[in-house]
Amino acid sequence: MKQHHSLPSNTRIDTHCHLFNKKVLSWKLLIDFVQSRVNRSRVNRYMKITNIDLIDCPSSTFNEIKRALNFLKIGMQPTSEDVYKTLVETEKGYAVVPLMFDLDYCVKGASADFQNEILAAYNRILADDRKELLQIKQGLDYLIDYSSSNNEDDILKEIDQLVQIIDTLLEPKRQTNEFGLDSLHKVAPFLDQENQLVDLQKKYPDTVFPFYAVDPRRKENYTLENGTYNLSPILNRLAINGGHFYGIKLYTPNGYSPADPMLMALYRYCEQHAIPITAHCSGGGFASFAKTVDIQGLIYRNSKIREHSGNITFKHYKVTDKKRVHEKAQMLNHPLIWEKVLEKYPNLTLNLAHFGCSEDTGEWSQHIIRLMKQYPNLYTDFSCVAEKATLNNMYKTYYSEAEPTIKKRFLYGSDFYLNMLFIDNMRQYICQFERIFSDAEMKEIAEINPRRFLALD
Secondary structure: OOOOOOOOOOOOOEEEEOOOOOHHHHHHHHHHHHHHHHOOOOOOOOOOOOOHHHHOOHHHHHHHHHHHHHHHHHHHHOOOOHHHHHHHHOOOEEEEEOOOOHHHHHHHOOOHHHHHHHHHHHHHHHHHHHHHHHHHHHOOHHHOOOOOOOOHHHHHHHHHHHHHEEEEEOOOOHHHHHHOOOOOOHHHHHHHHHHHHHHHHHHOOOOEOOOOEEOOOOOHOOEEEEEEEHHHHHHHHHHHHHHEOOEEEEHHHHHOOOOOOOHHHHHHHHHHOOOOOOOOOOOOOOOOOOOOOEEEEEEEOOOOEEEEEEEEOOOOOOOOOOHHOOOOOOHHOOHHHHHHHHHHHHOOOOEEHHHHOOOOOHHHHHHHHHHHHHHHOOEEOOOOOHHHHHHHHHHHHHOOOOHHHHHHOEEOOOEEEEEHHHOOHHHHHHHHHHHHOOHHHHHHHHHHHHHHHHHOO
């Protein structure tokens, strides 16, 4: 169903971004920061920079710390509009599709010491960063040799500023205000997130097209009587019904199946009315912190799709366990589960986001391409592809070899501001796309295809 708007036909659209902020989602910001840094492979964690054999390391460590602190700086802004303005400073003239996130149910059932564990890891990482910055400062001659700037005073000033930022972030009073231990399980942050996006869409109706996050465990969003789901609380939020949301966002590793009965009822409506759905679909990202989760619907276990109803206990659930996200992603987010959804709703407008990216295999991407050949409204997006080599490989292996009908369903996305953990700035991210994709291809993935996905034409 075509949506009402006044968006010029030549406008680029970022189909996958986030406008979280200090007030509505500070805990997700904190968790993302910890997860990204725990899982990294820093070469010389406690090196002595004066060792001539390690002179490549100070520059990479220095840049990593700068990126992480910039990520926190962006996310700790007070409103979604502030974060939006930060994005459009680079994506000038773009329209954006901000995707909500339901953190409340992601942490439902987490261990009692969950919050303290995250804060402890956060403080430990910041303290290590501070120590490394001071070590880098001592070995500044080596850093200058491998830095884009040769101005010693500028680098010294930048290091001092970063140390000051870390000192501020480590202040107990600030952490109490921003990460109060009684704030994580409140419903208010989710509603505040929604309200801020609604206000933003009202203010920028032709350039902001938000998606509403749905989790079947949020019981206030529907009722069930005699086997029939009443989804009015969700449907009334949609633009076609007078609301302000242009689609639905799903993040199944948070702790539910793509084939949950409540979602199957939602798919039926979305298929009938061409409501787009964006579903996180990669082996990484975020996942529930609960050890045991009640799952209704299909799961992927032991290389098979299975029907499941009841609790599942996971082997990996600690915040710092590198296998925690992968285990839940495999079981609750595998493309083969989505294939079963599409078998029942073959005309569903669905974006399996991140093109199924996994750290060690292209299996999910291959499944998505196969499914795109079968289902005419299945899309995928290139979002949070920060490494030029990775994007180039995706382009050569999949996009350039795809049939024209498949190319029409690739989408540009940034995953801002989560992608800022891996890049220096958004201009760098966009330039990588513009160097790899031709002007005509950029027009297709960033203008034409997103309009079709959003039903704007």
